[in-house]
Amino acid sequence: MSPAVEGQRVADMDRRARARLIQPVFQDPFSSLNPLARVRDIVAMPLRAQGNIDRADVTRRVEEMLARVGLTTEMGARLPTELSGGQRQRVAIARALVLKPRIVVCDEPTSALDVSVQAQILNLLAELRRELGLTYVFISHNLAVVEHVASEVAVMYLGRIVERRPTQALFHAPEHPYTKALLASVLTPEPGLGVPDVGLGDVMPDPANIPPGCRFHPRCPVAEARCATQTPPLKARPGGGVECLLVP
Ligand code: SF4
Known part of the structure; x- marks a missing residue:
C-alpha cells in the first residue's frame, strides 16, 4: 500500500506537489551540491522548478532561507567548493526547506562532517524543526544521534x-x-575494553x-x-x- 500523508496518497501526487511536501537532505554535502552552481542558484532551484513563483519572490525567499540556516547573503554568490563542509550542509538544508515542506528525509546528514561541526548541524536541524513544525525521517547508524534527535x-x-x-x-x-x-x-571510551562481542557471529547479511x-x-x-x-x-x-x- 502506498504511504499517505494527511489522507493523501503520495503515489497519487505529481512531482511538484510531492516536492512541496517532502524534501531530502543527503549524507555527503561534497557530492550532493552541483560544484558549478552558485549557492543562491542551488537554493533557488526547487522554487524555480515549481514554475509559478516570480523572480523577486524567489530572490527574497532564498535570502531569507540562507539567513535562517546561518549563511550570509555574500555566501550566496559562492560556489560550494568555496565553503566548508558544515556550510555546505547548511546550503543543502536551505535547499530542502525553501519550499516549506512538511517532511524532510535526512539521510545520515552529519556522518560526512567533522565531529565539531556535527553538533552544530544537529542543533540547527532541531531549531528548524521547532520553528517550522517539521517532521524528520532521520536515517542514521549513530545511536547517540538517534537518541538525541528522535x-x-x-x-x-x-x-x-x-x-x-x-x-x-x-x-x-x-x-x-x-x-x-x-x-x-556501542563502543565505550574506556581503554582496554575493546570491541564488545554481541554474539552476532560472522555471517554477513545478503540483501539479495x-x-x-x-x-x-x-x-x-x-x-x-x-x-x-x-x-x-x-x-x-x-x-x-x-x-x-x-x-x-
Ligand atoms: S531469530 Fe528472529 S524470531 Fe527468532 S528469536 Fe531471533 S529475532 Fe526472534
Missing part, C-alpha cells in the same frame, strides 16, 4: 522494520534481539538472498529451530511493535 525509532534489519517504539522505551527496554545487539555494540522465516535468524544469538521457518508476526506495543517469535 521521538520514535524504527530499527531496520535487511530492509524490514523489526522494532518500532518511542525513543525512551526502545533505548531503555529494547525487545528485539537485533535492537539489543545494536545497543550493546533474504533468509526464510525470521530474516535475522542466521545471526540471532537466541534463535530457535522454528525461527528458520516461521515469519515472526508483529506484536503490538504502545506507539509501535516488535517482530520476534520469542517476545510475548
